[in-house]
Amino acid sequence: MEFDENKLRTVFADALGIPEADVIPSLEYNTIPQWDSLAHMRLVAEIEDAFDIMIDSDDLIDMSSFAISIDIVRKYVNED
């Protein structure tokens, strides 16, 4: 499977319940009410399901913005 940034944006928008237009690289964890710790777990589950990957807890903690998430998810997709 190839990494697709637009697919990741859609997953973010669906999991957080926000418009895709709001999923920009500077979007950060805990800066909007929709992206709290519980939503983060749901988001990770959705990302893992969509890209068929399993994200390590260290990376899960590091996924603090959409920009960083792009790099992390791309790494897992490329290594699989």
Next chain:
Amino acid sequence: MSTKIDLSGRLSYVTGGARGIGRACVETLADAGSDVAFCSTLDQAILDDIAGEIAQKYSVSCVGIQCDVREPEQVKRAFKHVNKTFGRLDVLINNAGVMKSALLAMTTPDSIREMMDINVTGALLNLQLASKLMARKQRGSIINLSSIVGRVGSEGQVAYSASKAAILGATTSAAKELAPMGIRVNAIAPGFVDTDLLNGFDAEAKDAVVKSIKMNRIGQPQDVANVALFLASDLSSYLTGEVIGVDGGMLI
């Protein structure tokens, strides 16, 4: 009304599933129609034989995975295998464990570390990865194997009791954290059960324990597996954060 538990279409994963209580759980879940994956540290060829036997006997899919639950990379690989093979996870029986009895003064640091690594770290790693897979479907049941000694202690088992008490704390905390995601977490605390773990007990020691059991017999792995089946099924769909003693009345 009689209710037959039907786990068709579900996937259950049992750690330490090649023998003892784990094996009884594997067979009981398979008998209820669940596809089953299990892990063990035994040779892969042995696990393949067991898996083939179970698949044939119960007409379900079954895979055995060699995995040391202490090793994060091995645990991760096992869950990847489960996910790639079945694409889902509905039930985790967190059973793999080791028991080494010794008086406190004679308990070695290595023995403490081994029990904590397998019984606690191993269980937590499996709990963590299982909950992530279950979160995808927003449902699942996790059953942690504790022990009666984790609740009331036992002379000569300070380290083992500590490791099993840790499982009780993990169970209630995980139950609270995972309930909003539709994942239930419960524990079973077996009493004196006839498994390899009792090999160190001589006949006299076993007799002494039987006298403390109100039902006057040693438990069988099936006694525990039956409760695990209930917790795995939708019959327990409103039950989470509980510890069920399966001990023949040792605590009453």
